Amino acid sequence: MSPEQTVFKAAINAALMNLGALNLRFTESARLPRWDFELQRTGRSWPLYLEAPYWSLTPLPYLHWAVPEPVWGWPHTGDDGSICAFDRQGLDYDPESYEGILRSLIDKSMDMLARHHAMSEADRMSLFSDELDGYARKVGIPAHALDRPLGMARRVPIDVKSADKGQWEISRINSPETTKFTQRQSVFVLDVNIMDIPALVKDPDNDWWRQLCIRLPERTRCRLLKKRGCGVILRVANRYGGALLLLYWGNRTRTQDRQIFRLEAAYRDYLNRRVGQSSLEHRAAVIGVGAVGSRVAEHLALAGVKHLTLVDPDNLSANNLGRHVLTRDLLGVNKAHGLAKHLARRMPGLDVKSHANSMLSWLETARPNDFEVIVLATGDSAGERQFLRRAWREGWSCRLVCVFVESANLGGHAIAMQPREPGCLECLYEMDDLDTRGLLRTSMLAPGQVTSQEISGCGAFTPYSAITATRTAIAAVELALTSDDIGYQRWAGSDKDAVSLNLQPSEFWKSLHSGRVPSFILRQSYIHEGCPCCRS
Amino acid sequence: MADVQSQFQEFHKNILLDIGSNALLRDKRDTLLEDLKRNIDPNAPPYTSFHQGSYELSTGVIPVSGDPDMDVGIIFECKPEDYKDPVELKRFVRNALKRHNRTIRIRKPCVTVEYMKGDSRELHIDMAIYCTDSAGVTQLARGRETDPVNTEYRFWEASEAKKLNGIIINAFSGKERDQWRRVVRYLKRWRDLKIGHKNIPSIALTIEAVNRFQPVFSSVDDKPRDLIALRDLLESILGRWVGSRLQVWLPVETRCDLLKEVSDIQMDDFKARLTKLCDALNDANKEADSHEACKLLKAQFGDDFPVPPKSSTTQQNGGSITPTGRSA
Numbered sequence: 001m002s003p004e005q006t007v008f009k010a011a012i013n014a015a016l017m018n019l020g021a022l023n024l025r026f027t028e029s030a031r032l033p034r035w036d037f038e039l040q041r042t043g044r045s046w047p048l049y050l051e052a053p054y055w056s057l058t059p060l061p062y063l064h065w066a067v068p069e070p071v072w073g074w075p076h077t078g079d080d081g082s083i084c085a086f087d088r089q090g091l092d093y094d095p096e097s098y099e100g101i102l103r104s105l106i107d108k109s110m111d112m113l114a115r116h117h118a119m120s121e122a123d124r125m126s127l128f129s130d131e132l133d134g135y136a137r138k139v140g141i142p143a144h145a146l147d148r149p150l151g152m153a154r155r156v157p158i159d160v161k162s163a164d165k166g167q168w169e170i171s172r173i174n175s176p177e178t179t180k181f182t183q184r185q186s187v188f189v190l191d192v193n194i195m196d197i198p199a200l201v202k203d204p205d206n207d208w209w210r211q212l213c214i215r216l217p218e219r220t221r222c223r224l225l226k227k228r229g230c231g232v233i234l235r236v237a238n239r240y241g242g243a244l245l246l247l248y249w250g251n252r253t254r255t256q257d258r259q260i261f262r263l264e265a266a267y268r269d270y271l272n273r274r275v276g277q278s279s280l281e282h283r284a285a286v287i288g289v290g291a292v293g294s295r296v297a298e299h300l301a302l303a304g305v306k307h308l309t310l311v312d313p314d315n316l317s318a319n320n321l322g323r324h325v326l327t328r329d330l331l332g333v334n335k336a337h338g339l340a341k342h343l344a345r346r347m348p349g350l351d352v353k354s355h356a357n358s359m360l361s362w363l364e365t366a367r368p369n370d371f372e373v374i375v376l377a378t379g380d381s382a383g384e385r386q387f388l389r390r391a392w393r394e395g396w397s398c399r400l401v402c403v404f405v406e407s408a409n410l411g412g413h414a415i416a417m418q419p420r421e422p423g424c425l426e427c428l429y430e431m432d433d434l435d436t437r438g439l440l441r442t443s444m445l446a447p448g449q450v451t452s453q454e455i456s457g458c459g460a461f462t463p464y465s466a467i468t469a470t471r472t473a474i475a476a477v478e479l480a481l482t483s484d485d486i487g488y489q490r491w492a493g494s495d496k497d498a499v500s501l502n503l504q505p506s507e508f509w510k511s512l513h514s515g516r517v518p519s520f521i522l523r524q525s526y527i528h529e530g531c532p533c534c535r536s
Numbered sequence: 537m538a539d540v541q542s543q544f545q546e547f548h549k550n551i552l553l554d555i556g557s558n559a560l561l562r563d564k565r566d567t568l569l570e571d572l573k574r575n576i577d578p579n580a581p582p583y584t585s586f587h588q589g590s591y592e593l594s595t596g597v598i599p600v601s602g603d604p605d606m607d608v609g610i611i612f613e614c615k616p617e618d619y620k621d622p623v624e625l626k627r628f629v630r631n632a633l634k635r636h637n638r639t640i641r642i643r644k645p646c647v648t649v650e651y652m653k654g655d656s657r658e659l660h661i662d663m664a665i666y667c668t669d670s671a672g673v674t675q676l677a678r679g680r681e682t683d684p685v686n687t688e689y690r691f692w693e694a695s696e697a698k699k700l701n702g703i704i705i706n707a708f709s710g711k712e713r714d715q716w717r718r719v720v721r722y723l724k725r726w727r728d729l730k731i732g733h734k735n736i737p738s739i740a741l742t743i744e745a746v747n748r749f750q751p752v753f754s755s756v757d758d759k760p761r762d763l764i765a766l767r768d769l770l771e772s773i774l775g776r777w778v779g780s781r782l783q784v785w786l787p788v789e790t791r792c793d794l795l796k797e798v799s800d801i802q803m804d805d806f807k808a809r810l811t812k813l814c815d816a817l818n819d820a821n822k823e824a825d826s827h828e829a830c831k832l833l834k835a836q837f838g839d840d841f842p843v844p845p846k847s848s849t850t851q852q853n854g855g856s857i858t859p860t861g862r863s864a
Binding site: 293 | 537542753754756757758826858861863864
């Protein structure tokens with residue numbers, strides 16, 4: 001034991017004694033310090049132990065209930081007796097305030113144990129069923145993703161692919177589409193009560209199966225014994241809609257081929273709730289899915305948008321990999337198609353369509369008013385201005401957002417607009433000053449400089465990083481989805497890269513970078529009476 | 537609303553008078569100071585010179601009538617009690633500068649050097665003569681040679697021109713100071729055109745602008761909005777009238793009201809004209825067409841204010857192809 005470990009052991013000993021630990025014994029096995037002790041609470045003596053794997057109280061250790069394992073049916077208590085007193089989200093404490101930490105841990109754990117001890121078994125099991133998935137995870141039962149909610153279905157498809165020794169490996173569960181090189185099988189959904197389930201184990205043996213069959217109601221038991229299909233999903237009722245366990249045997253019936261899995265929801269509505277946001281019924285289109293547009297699309301999908309349309313005529317090339325969302329396996333694939341495929345995997349349940357068209361050719365068949373928002377991320381200023389003028393001429397109802405970055409990571413812009421109403425991208429162009437007429441007033445590069453670079457002889461490119469693309473894309477997504485006032489978001493980065501490329505930032509960049517002008521302004525502040533787009 | 541900032545900037549270029557842009561004034565000043573150094577009476581106390589007035593403050597405007605001027609301060613290293621008659625020091629200067637091509641007059645507040653072209657004055661340089669009292673306050677030599685000796689007409693008057701320069705120059709900095717200087721120049725040119733007497737001195741307008749000016753820049757692109765800044769300044773000044781008068785106090789010795797010489801009738805006229813200017817600025821600001829807006833402004837600021845041709849004002853953006861460096 002090192003000097004630090006000796007000090008730690010003494011400090012924990014003293015803290016536990018101060019907190020009323022009786023029969024305190026310290027042991028160290030496999031270099032793990034462990035304190036066994038008893039505590040008097042609610043009129044009875046509780047056998048407990050504490051382990052601190054790293055000779056420290058960070059991460060926060062569990063207090064264990066020292067009873068024969070596996071512990072089953074006790075809410076917030078793992079099979080090894082570990083009491084989950086804190087959910088370990090957002091905790092903060094002084095890591096060396098040993099007695100304070102242990103007091104909180106013991107008080108909360110003991111309060112929980114005592115409360116559950118006072119419940120009837122039915123109530124306790126009902127509460128426990130809410131945490132069945134967490135218990136199964138702690139036991140070590142592996143998980144598979146559930147691509148769609150089960151709903152009222154009694155039978156759901158699973159896609160499997162062959163693995164070693166004639167075994168099947170599960171690929172997708174309840175997916176709306178089939179994938180290549182998989183075979184589609186089906187499993188039945190059985191609704192069961194927590195009381196019908198034997199204590200979960202990682203590798204269920206024959207005895208466990210027998211126990212399960214004995215406990216299940218007869219009708220359900222028959223289904224299980226007939227082994228129709230390739231497995232069953234046990235849906236254990238709880239207040240979250242049911243904990244799901246997949247018992248899978250494929251096309252084999254031998255006991256050793258039976259496997260148990262947890263099912264984790266991996267569909268849009270659940271995932272949105274899981275990150276604390278609501279699903280949006282929005283229909284959004286992203287035109288241009290390069291470095292910026294691909295991130296706009298990705299964040300729209302992650303923000304909960306339900307229907308996404310992607311438009312881009314270009315194919316992914318190796319040159320794009322440095323800052324595009326897509327990966328090497330999609331080289332040569334149209335960016336819109338590739339991104340659609342990527343996002344369908346990224347956010348299961350997202351309705352994503354793709355078109356290998358340019359902005360204007362897409363418009364020939366598209367109906368802009370079918371969308372709540374269209375994001376223009378083409379990097380083609382002239383084309384986007386033409387697009388916007390048409391939007392105002394035809395009085396579209398959708399919100400429009402233009403997004404673009406500045407060369408050399410000087411910054412980025414996102415401008416939200418509402419056709420039929422004043423305040424558009426063109427209002428930001430100089431119209432009065434003869435010297436700068438036709439230039440964007442808020443350009444971050446001093447006028448007249450050519451910024452495109454050549455490093456391989458294979459084509460010019462504009463230098464900017466994936467970070468610049470991402471930061472700008474997020475600004476665009478916020479403007480696309482917010483219901484608040486419409487306006488213009490811009491941000492200024494460093495001029496370090498511009499300096500190294502001998503590029504001169506504009507006066508506006510200096511003002512934005514130094515905070516002289518706000519990064520967000522409402523459109524009312526830049527409406528131009530003579531604007532050829534929104535005021536003509 | 538039309539954006540007429542570029543026209544204001546052009547107007548500013550048209551009226552701007554500074555030492556850098558006026559080689560003639562600069563040469564004359566250098567020659568005068570050189571002559572003074574070479575020819576001054578050896579019995580005169582040592583001295584230093586400094587700029588004062590609009591050159592130092594960068595608020596000079598080309599006078600409508602021609603005859604630009606420059607103010608130079610000469611501080612002698614002596615005390616008022618060393619020269620009970622301040623005109624003695626003025627004589628040292630006058631005598632050192634006498635030449636055939638210039639006229640030198642000892643006036644009450646200064647020594648004026650005039651350069652003639654034909655029958656008319658081409659330009660003049662005013663040299664204010666100072667010394668410093670034992671309390672460190674600079675004292676201005678006042679009095680003419682024609683004033684009786686040993687009378688109250690020849691006296692030393694506390695005057696802290698150098699300190700005043702510091703107060704004014706340091707009131708604003710950077711882009712705000714540039715805008716402040718432009719606005720003061722607009723106001724001075726307007727005064728030259730619209731006020732038919734000399735009782736509204738430049739220093740009164742300058743001090744009032746130091747006290748009341750608020751810089752105005754666009755929240756969109758941080759470009760200056762001189763029209764709004766000038767309009768706001770005028771509204772602030774007009775709101776300071778007490779009864780029938782506006783008082784502007786000098787922030788250094790002698791701490792006098794710089795508008796005390798203005799008669800009540802002149803003050804009423806000044807206010808009416810300021811109000812008219814303010815109204816014109818508001819009207820121009822509301823005008824959608826910059827051609828029309830500039831016509832309103834030209835009526836106030838004179839022919840140096842440019843009016844863009846009708847065709848180039850509210851037309852569409854320029855048609856040339858420009859590299860932008862933007863991408864997505």
